Every structure is written in structure tokens, then in C-alpha cells.
Amino acid sequence: TEQAFPRDVCVHELFEAQAARTPEAVAVTFEGTSLTYGALNEQATQLAAYLQRLGVGPDVLVGVYMERSFDFIISLAGIWKAGGAYVPLDPFNPSQRLLHMVEDSNVKIILTQGHLQGKLEVAEDVSMISLDEINRQKVVDEDETAPIVEREVQPHHLAYVIYTSGSTGRPKGVMVEHRNISHLICGYVKTYNLTAKDRSPHLAGLGFDATVWEIWSCLTIGASIVLVDEEARLSPEKLKDWLIKHKITITFITTPLVKVMQTLEWPTHTSLRYLLTGGEKMTTTPVSPLPFTLINYYGPTETTVVVTAGEVKVNATNQMPPIGKPIPNARIYILDKQMQPVPIGVPGEICIGGLGVTRGYLGKKELTQEKFIPSPFDKGERLYRSGDIGTYNADGNIEYIGRIDHQVKINGVRMELGEIATVLHSHEQVKEAIVIVREDEYIGKQLVAYVVVDEQQEHMDHILQHYMTEQLPQVMVPSVYVFLNALPLNANGKVDRKALPVPDTYVAEEQVVHPSTSMEKTVARACQELLGTNNISMSDNFFKLGGHSLLAAQFISRLRKTLDVEIPLRTVFDTTTLAALAAAIEGILQTEQRAKRLVLRSVERTSAGTSLSFAQQRLWFLDQLEPGSAKYNVPSYYRLQGAL
Template identity: 40%
Template sequence: MIKESGWSANPVPARSSAEVAPRHADLVHEVIARHPDDAPALGTDDALVTYGELHARSNRLAHHLRATGVRRGDLVAVLLPRGVDGIVSVLAALTAGAAYLPIDAGYPPQRVRHMLTDSRARVLVTVRSLVRPDLVVPGTPVVLLDDDRATLAAYPDGPPAVPVGPGDLAYVIYTSGSTGLPKGVMVEHGSLRGLAGWRADAERLGPDDRCLHLFSPGFDASVWDIWAPLVAGASLWLPDEETRVDPDRLVDWLAAHAITSATLPTPLAEAVLTRPTPPDWALRILGAGGQQLLARPRPEHTFTTVNLYGPTEATVLAMAGEVAVEGDGPPSLGLPAAGAVIRLLADDLRPVPAGSLGEVFIGGPGVARGYHDRPALTAERFPPDPYGPPGSRLYRTGDLARQLPDGTYHFAGRVDDQVKLHGHRIELGEIESVLLRHPDVRAAAVGLHQGTAGPRLVGYVVPEAGPDDAALAEHAARSLPATMVPAAWVRLAALPLTPHGKLDRAALPAPAERVGEAPRDDLERRVAQVWADVLGQSPNRDDNFFALGGHSLRATMVAVRLRERFGLPVSAAIVFEAQTVAAMAERLRAELASAPAREEDVRTAADPDPVPRDGGPPAPGRVLSFAQQRLWFLHTLDPKSTAYNTQTAWHIDGELDLDHLDTAIGEIIHRHEVLRTTFTEHNGVPLQIAQPPTTHHSTRHDLTHLDPHHHDHHVRDVLRAELDTPFDLATGPLLRSHILQLTDTAHVLCLTWHHIVLDGWSVGLFHTELNHLYTDLT
């Protein structure tokens, strides 16, 4: 049945792999070329990119990739935040005949380096601010979109003539690995084109549609986000980072931007379903995917809610179903989608009786090629389909389900130790292997515990001595994404084992449940409601914010809401300093009592006299920007942290006047107050103070006496030591420079700064200005 919303339970089938055009990026360029050049393609709060601009930018980058040596079948790694540049880059990779490897810019350096090394990516596309010495893989060229603008602009706007067929590789996405290392899933063009066409048909997408792009690049749902709207000629719209995680802000944003189709992680979709529908909402389709959907739409909702199910190994989607307003129990997974074949099989690969529980095996055109360089694992997880045509294969999901009388499927859990949390599929073994690398941990296990506070990962450790919870979490966060760091810890004398000597996960004890009394008064209740809005669960007055799943981003969200509700200059520090509802309410009570004086302090700080440029005494401080506040408070929690140290290094060939170079750097610092700014606190308000200019001196290293073969080693040592040296935000300086002389005509200039004063975009301007100033001096 086709509903007015535009969702079709049985859409027109997408074209088969054999029908896909065999030229260029066969899922996109065959249709983008037909879209009007002035039609909107990508939109943010600050910019709009037309299809003509998208086409031209991606084609120029594709030519540049070809010039660096990229050929058909190669892999192009894209390390960029969710945004316009990322979409341009993955499209360029396909246009160049290559496949793309999306890497989340928030991943720890060790994970990024493993992905680059394991995949043997032919080239890395990124920006200067994200390049660190410990990420660079020898022999892998790096394309810097910010540094290479002039080079890219010189290439033709038309696409390079590279033939690409449905069996060619389209992308590789790394998922959690059971052996402790993430594994790359290889998906071909035919599978990707089939998915994009199926969604475009099922949602009846067209040029008038405005589709949400919310998922991070390294998550396979980004594939669903991006390609179907572009195939259909619709426009993609990207909210900012704060909006994309806040249900209330997201609802308002969807309404303000007239979004017609939005797919969200299941927990966020469930939160949106509880919010009132704005009267001017244009939304037709709300998709939910990543884990079991428990909520249902309300009768007043004018959009269609769709439950989506599928693993990375089956090209994102295998089942889909419209969610009814009423029903018994959780919504089903729906019916097979995008040409998928669903088989419920027993351990011996025989079909289970009708209505019985079986493991979900997925067949059809969406089945991935396999795991990159993992033939044994590929053979295990992608067995031949004994009930399909010759040569057909299945993917063994590890999910349990049963088929209901109406033909839909009901999810019933997992058969292995892979779990889903907040929309992410996680191999517990990967987390365990990281914990075992801690020198004071003799044994480790990880489990997913469903408690009164909701699902959370629990780390079980058998320690030698210590470490405390904070040390364990910090150790895990160095190698794992935030979604894979355990939220609770249990120490054991020994791990429970089965009679066969294997870990007995069923015998792992549950972590201590939270206990406490309800909020006592109106102020505590109002604070608890803010927590509930952000965390998705109602806290007691003595509950710890971080024990309930809070983190720095959610702390920022709490601060924003407290500012809005109480009219106070509340910062994220209050969450780190007053971690319970009771303590936070007490802090706010004191703030409210002195509100007039505090507001005057802020007005004075926000409107300072001009900062003197003549070396006079510093003017009154300015209040920090929202982003600076977060970085400042994180620094106060751990002054020795180097997490926000950023570095760039430039090779300089030819004779170099070191004194003139120092003078040029000093002039830039003189011109830009932020580069000589320090950060302090006045009456509880963090302020930035521009210090008087001084003569700049770089630290110099003479390596001319060393064997040239050892230069790279010594340069890396200096750069690494400098990156690992913390900054003092209160005393500064927050920009340091080192000049390493290799020979009479070869030098390396290294700049290291704290992210609170300089971002990646500004580094390009710094480089340009430095070139001009040095040239003028010489």
C-alpha cells in the first residue's frame, strides 16, 4: 500500500546490478549530470552547495587523485568531519574509479592508523588540522584540501573518463572486530546502487525533498544518508554537532529547515517520537535504525515512522517496515527490503520450523564482498547459500529472530558476544583486548548490562593493584571510540569460567544499581528534569551524572539548558564540579541568590576596552566563546592533558634566515591577539586576557651533524615530544615553534598550539601570512 506520506512498503524495484551504467561513479554521476546545475545539493546553517558546484568540486578532486596515482580499484581514505568536504571527497573517490574509506575524525589516533595501515589506502584526503605525526603512514600520500586549494582549482570541471562496473569496490567501512582489531567490510557498486535506488523509490524522493544527513562518516548509516537523496536529485541538510544530539533542538531544526525525510539512530528517534509535533513540520518519513525500536508514533503524528534493520555486511539495510500507532509489544523488523533474502536457520544451516527462533542469515544483492584481507573470517561469516542459485552467498548476522504470521520478523537477541548499544554494533572482544593492554590488568571481560538506568557497557577486570575507574576509562578512551568505553567497572578476584575453561558471561555479576531518594524540592526537580531530557532517564538526587552515561558533550547540553531555564551564566564546569542533582541544585541556589552581581560581572567582562597594541597593560578580559569554555573546563580538570595539543610541520627547502623567520612569526603573533592570549578566572567567570607583544624566539635544533638517514627519526622524536608537552592556559604562551636544521638548505618548521587559540582553518591563513611576511623581510 502506498501512503500519502510517500513511503511505499513495496517500492518499484531498484535496477539490478547488470543495469547499472558501467561508466564513472555508476550510482551518482549518471544522475547528477541530469540534475540542474543550480538545484540545491547540500545545505548547512551557513552555506548552500548546488549540484553544479558539487559536480565541479568532486570532479576537480577526482582529477587530482588520479594525478597522485589513484587507479581503478584503489582505496581512498577520507579523514574529515561530517560535512560538505567529506561528501565532495567520497564522491570524488568514486569518480576517480576508486573506492572510499570513511574515517571518523573523532576516532583515537591508534584506531585511525590501524585502518590506514590495514586497508593499504592509496591516498589520504584530509585537512591540515587533523594531520598528526602518529597518523601518517609512510608511503601514503596525503591530500590536504585546505593547503591544495590552488592546485585543485586548476583541474577540469568535467569527470575523468574511468570505467567502473557493478562488481567494482565502492567503499570499505571498518566495524568492531572480535579479535581486538576493527575489520574492513568491502561493498561493491552494484550493492550500493541497489540500496540508493531502493530508498529513493520507497520514499518517493525527488528534487523537492530535503533530507537529513546526521550520521557520522565512519558509521555505515551515512551511506544510507548520502546516496539515495543524491540519486533522486533531493538536497542533503546537515545540522551542527550540538543540534544533532539534542532531541528538542533537532525537532526545531527539522521544522525550520522543512526537512521531509530523516533517519535517526533508534534512541534519538524514540526521543523525537515523544516530542510534540511542530505545526509547520514538513516531515514525511522518520526512519529509525541501529537497534531494536521500542517506541511507536502517536495518532497526531502526520509522518510515517519506518523501522530499519541491517548490518554493514549487507549494505546497511535488509528489512524495513512501517510502524503502526498501535500494537502489542515492540514493532517488528518488517519485511525483506532492497532485494534482500532472509533465511532463519539453525546451527546446521537447516531452516527452522515456522514461528521458531532461528539465526538471521541475509542473502541477495546487498551481501558484501567480504572482509578486507580476512579470507578465513570471510569464509566463516559469508557461507554459500544452500537454498539459493549457484554461487549465491549469505551473511551470518548472529541475530536471533522469528517470523510472525503476517510475514514480518521479530528480533529476539544475539547468538554471540556482539552487542548493539546506541545504534552501534560492538564486538566485546575488541574492548577486552584493549583493557588487557593495561599493565595493571591481569584479566578482563566486558558485558552489556540492562539496568534501571538503561543499557550500558560494564568492564570487568582482575587487577594487579589499582587502577581506579577513571584510569581504566582513560586507558580505554586512548584506543576506542566513546561508544565503546565501559560506563561502569567491576573488580573481580578471577573471571568466572565454564567447565570447559571458557569465560562464563552469564555468571558475570551485575554492577551495583543506583539507589537514592527522589529530588526534595522544586529546584532539585527542575534540575532532575534537565538531566532527564539530556540522559533519557529520570535521576535520583544523589545519582552521579557520569555514572548515568553522561559525557562532556552531554555536560555542555545540560549547561545550555540550565542557562535557558534559570537565566544564569552557567557553564559546563558546573557538571564536572557538582556531579549530582543535589549538588548542582545547591550551586544554582547560590548563583540565584547573587544573580544581579554576577550578571554585572559578565556584562563588564563581555564589553572590554580595546586591547592595547602598544605594549601597555592588558585590558579587562573577554568572556570565552562557547567552544573555548568547554576546552578551558576540560583543561582545569586535567591540566597535564595534551588531548587538545595540535601540531603542523612544514619542510622548507633553500637557504633560510632563521632570525627573519622568527621576526615574521612574531609579527603574526603581534597582529593577532588570540595568539598571545592566556586564560584565567574572575569571580567564577573564565576570561581570556590578551598579553602585550614580546619578541618571539623559536627553539632551534641543529641536526646537520647527523647522518641524513637518521634525520626522519630525530624529527619525529622532536615533534612527538613537543606534541606531548602540555600547555599552561593561565601563563602561556599557547603557540610554540621549533626550527630543525637538517642541512644548509633544508629545514623543518614545527608549530604546536592549543586548540583553544587556533583551529585548522586558521592554520592555512597563518601559513599564507608567514610566507608574505618572510618574503618581505628577505
């Protein structure tokens, strides 16, 4: 799979060359505002000079604590121009997790935005520098601006350190070099024939390595990047409309979203040529043709974003698609426990070689030696042991089967179950804990925590849920808590996972709060259909019932179609019970109806009027019960033939 690419230059140098060729071309747009290549390059250069005066150089790490913005991209380019490497710190992650990353990576400089200043309580020896419009002028004094040191950074130097879930309960940093990225984006551009006419969104999470892929594959060829708003990012329907509206030509979207998007109704023709997906096992295929090519990707962070790709074709039998074949400059081996290749069709561990294999784990020499091993097939090359199980098919495609250990992916996020259990253990009331994944036909993958506590308290599940939400991202917080007197053990004294009881989500009849209004009934019905259960109380929380962020998007989509009302996705997260959610939606509905209601001019009556008929009374009553309902509208159409 070898393919030529410029091995002696770094990614930002490819960007600088493009900025010199097309300084007036639009590099990035967001909500009607644009930033040209020339302006982006100039601001990044100024920032680089400032960072170099602070001591930033090769392999020096700089934190980036920002939301999706122009500043985020300027910061990445500026850090690279200074010779340093960045550590993404997504503000949407819990502070405790981010503080561990800051401490573990030993960053002493963190670039941020004005409105985020002070939200992350770092140690005194760490400098938080704001890059908003006002403070940027203070960062670089025109009279003191020094030229940046040319060519100090080389392709073998670090480009970024990104953190993934760790089995010790702490995330571990993966060290990625410039040459790892260069081969990836150059191969990507050639594979899809990308040009300056292409438009691609930046919609990956800021702590997700796909961000590198999205941004720099475009900014090295003169194409434009469009920043997506957070509301559209997690809603399949809204994201589809957003892609069409902004004339996006190629995009990467995580698997859980694509599973829904491939079932939506698309226009016959659209600007979108390629929709790339990955991050989780693709279990379905389109059952009808799509107006774009769907590509399924696979790859661990340790091998730079992706290493295999395969087209997902229409399949009426809905057969699970493979993860494809190795991308340019990647080598994939399926090996047994003795590190020998297995025959075609026989499962083995997916081991990865090639130019995407990264330096290893930051500050974890033993773990690096364990996972990054000398290749038995190519002298001088290293292989990364992914821990994933797969098989080679006769046609050269690879099928992904699952994980060797208990590392899992839920909603596109890779996590160690041990990390979640460790955080759970840290609660003062918890004696023992284990976290597993259970899969449900309706809900999908669900984290279930089995807990032994010192003393069972009332609402202990709510207490632990609140505690975990403060420590971990929402996707890593268990949906269900099962309390046991002791964890079951096998003959070897280890926890017998097979003996763990299936969670009993049944709610006693006397504890059930039944829906009492039309809106509550609508919300309960949508919840029952989506989660596949009738055992729902209006006092339940959507997420405790097994919901997660992507199911929340589908939940809102169902309610939007039923009620014809625009409901912000945040509403599901901000309400603690289904009853509160119904009340919030009722408020939104009434607000919209008041806005739409025509102002009527009062007319003086000349008589006492006429009593309503029973049919009219029924219509009046239903309108009072559910204002603005379209239930009694009668749609009709006429087909006319001939000239008009």
C-alpha cells in the same frame, strides 16, 4: 522482492547524469551556504583527475579524514570518479583506532581539511592531502588538468570499506561494491517516491554506512541535502526543531534518538513525510499519532546498510514493533543450526541474501568464508550469517530477538564486547578482564567491566576510565568497573558470566558530597530522576553513574526546562563532577541574566525611603539566592466572547 534498477552504472555516474540535467540546482546547503550540482560535479572531477595522476584506480583505497562538510561529499564523489574506493576516518574517533584502520586498509593517500592536518600521525609513506579552499587551488593546476579516464570503474569494483567492531579486539573492514549501493538507493527512491523537491539531512556519523544512503539517494535525483550542525545532532528536542525549520521531508535517525523524538510534541502539519530509524532494537511505539510515517529498519553493514523495513504504527499497549519485511532485491531466511528454514514463529538465525550482500572482510579470507556462505537455496548466490536471532510472523514480518554471540548494540553503535575487553587487557595493570552489558530500567544498556589487576591502586577505576577513553569511542567505554580477585569459572573452565556480581554503585555515607547550593540540588535532582537512583554524590561523574551521550542530551533537556537556560551539550562532557557541572551551569545562567537585564537609570532619592515588608524581604532574598527565578510569576488568561 526483485525490482529493476540500472545494473550497468555506478553511483557517481547517476550523479553525473543528474548534474548534467540540473547544474544550477542546489545539491548541498550548510548554514546558509549552498553548493550547486554543477559546482559539486566540477570540483569532484578536478579532484578525480588529480587522484588518477597519483595512481588511484579501481579497488584502490583512499582515506577520508574530514568533518561533516562540502569537502567530505566532494571527496567521495572525486574518489569514485577516479575509480577508487574510500575509507571513512571520523575525526571524532580515537587516533589509535583510526591508525589501525589506515594500517589495515593499506591506504597511501588520505584526503583531509586544513584544520585537521597533522592531527593524525600516520606513517611516512602515507600522504595527507588537504582539501580546504586555499589548498584546493594547489591540488589542481588549471594548465595541467588532465581529463579523467572514462568508465574505468565498473559496478563490481569497490565503492568503500567501512570498519565495524571485531571480536579480536581490532575493527574489521567490510568491502562494499558499487552495485551493492546502486540497488539500495534506487529501491529507496522508488519506495518513498522521492523527487527533486525533497530535502534530506546528512546527520549520520561519518563512519556509519547510513551516510551513503543519506547522500547518494538524493544526489542522484536532484534533491537537496542539508548538513546538520553537531549540537543539534544529538539532542532530540533541538533536532526536531531543526528538521522543522529546514523543511526536511525525509530523514534517517538512529533508534535511541527516535525513542525520545516520538514522545515529543509535534505540530499537526510538517514538511516531514517519513522518519526512518534503525541501528538498534526498537522497543517502543508511538502512543499518539505523529504527523509523519515512522519506518523501522534493520540491516548489518555486511549487507549494505539495511535489508528490512516495517512501518511503526500507533500502539497504546506499546508493543515492540517488528523489523518488517525484506526491502527490494533482498532475501531473508530464518535458519536453524543445520541451515534449514524454521517454521513460522520459531526462532532461528537471520541469514541474508540478495544484491546487498557485500564482497566480505578486507584481508580476512577465513572470516569471510565463515560468515559469507553459499546459499543452499539459490545456486551462485551467497548468504550472510548475521548472528542475529529472529522469527517470521504469519503476516510476513520479522521480529528481532537478539544476538547469538556477545556482539551488542548500544545507542545505535554495534560493538564486540571482546574488542573492549582486549583493549582493557592491554593496560599494564590488568591481568584479566571481561565486559558485559547490563540493562537498567532507567539507564538502559550499560557496559560493565570486571577486572583482575596486579595491584589495586587508589582510584584504579578512574585510571582505567581515562585509559579506555583514549583508546575507544565514548560509547564503547565501560561505565562501571568491578574489581575481583579472580573471574568466576564454570565446570568447563570457562568464565561463568551468570556468576559475575551485580555492580555495587552504593557510595558510603562518609564519602557522599551532598549538594550545598540551589543549583547543585537542581542538578542532583535531575540526575536522580533520569538515572533512577538516590545514591548520588556531587563528586560523582555523570558518565560513571551510568550516563551516556543520549542520556546526557535528556539530562540537559530537563535542566533547560527547569532553569530556562540554554546549556551546550558539551558542558556535560567537559565537567568531571556534578559539582563542576552545577558551577558551569550557574555561570551560563548568570551570563544570560546579565545580557537580559535592563539598564536602569539611577534616580536621586528625596527621602530615606521605607523599610521592606517581610513579604518583600522574602522576594528580595529569593532573588539573591536564585536570580531571575520565575517562581513567583502568576500566569493568568481571560476568555473573551463576542466581537472586539
